[in-house]
Amino acid sequence: DAGVTQSPTHLIKTRGQQVTLRCSPISGHKSVSWYQQVLGQGPQFIFQYYEKEERGRGNFPDRFSARQFPNYSSELNVNALLLGDSALYLCASSRSPGQGANEQFFGPGTRLTVL
Amino acid sequence: SQKIEQNSEALNIQEGKTATLTCNYTNYSPAYLQWYRQDPGRGPVFLLLIRENEKEKRKERLKVTFDTTLKQSLFHITASQPADSATYLCALEVVDKIIFGKGTRLHILP
Numbered sequence: 001d002a003g004v005t006q007s008p009t010h011l012i013k014t015r016g017q018q019v020t021l022r023c024s025p026i027s028g029h030k031s032v033s034w035y036q037q038v039l040g041q042g043p044q045f046i047f048q049y050y051e052k053e054e055r056g057r058g059n060f061p062d063r064f065s066a067r068q069f070p071n072y073s074s075e076l077n078v079n080a081l082l083l084g085d086s087a088l089y090l091c092a093s094s095r096s097p098g099q100g101a102n103e104q105f106f107g108p109g110t111r112l113t114v115l
Numbered sequence: 116s117q118k119i120e121q122n123s124e125a126l127n128i129q130e131g132k133t134a135t136l137t138c139n140y141t142n143y144s145p146a147y148l149q150w151y152r153q154d155p156g157r158g159p160v161f162l163l164l165i166r167e168n169e170k171e172k173r174k175e176r177l178k179v180t181f182d183t184t185l186k187q188s189l190f191h192i193t194a195s196q197p198a199d200s201a202t203y204l205c206a207l208e209v210v211d212k213i214i215f216g217k218g219t220r221l222h223i224l225p
Contacts, residue, residue, distance in 0.1 A: 056212045104213075109156075
């Protein structure tokens, strides 16, 4: 079975631009979570979606938004990019929304560089 | 606010010895605690989950303990190998989100 896939793998943007990152979960997984990982830090939780509804939100500004589609794939949008948004963006899927009780499967990430 | 700390940024262990990594947390009583492995440039890979009513869990050469009184989890790799070199992350669920520690970079020296 295919694992979690993310696209694109790398992205370079300039300040003020907008970006959309995409994630396809493992087949049968209905929960998708997004994380931001800055070099030297652990992943920081951004959003969790389950059955197309937002189940959790981390401490990120409103410039960050996400959605989940009927096929359970997901998009993360970031508007008005800042230099500090440069990071590895990770998507993780699991069968159900209880993140603590369920194994999360992570994708390879999208490396975003903001110039 | 909730805080999770992995007390070593980096740890060097001789091949064949047991590596022990520590995860401490404050201001919360999680029902679950997870450990992940992350290699450079890749996403984390799930290793073990331990519940608050479990004192210890094992998987092959891995062992995790969970002391809810000390608010601490220990992660052990026995008979360590150079291939075990990676960053190890602990994570716990706080209400509706997962909080990760910064990770410990483990180097197994041949």
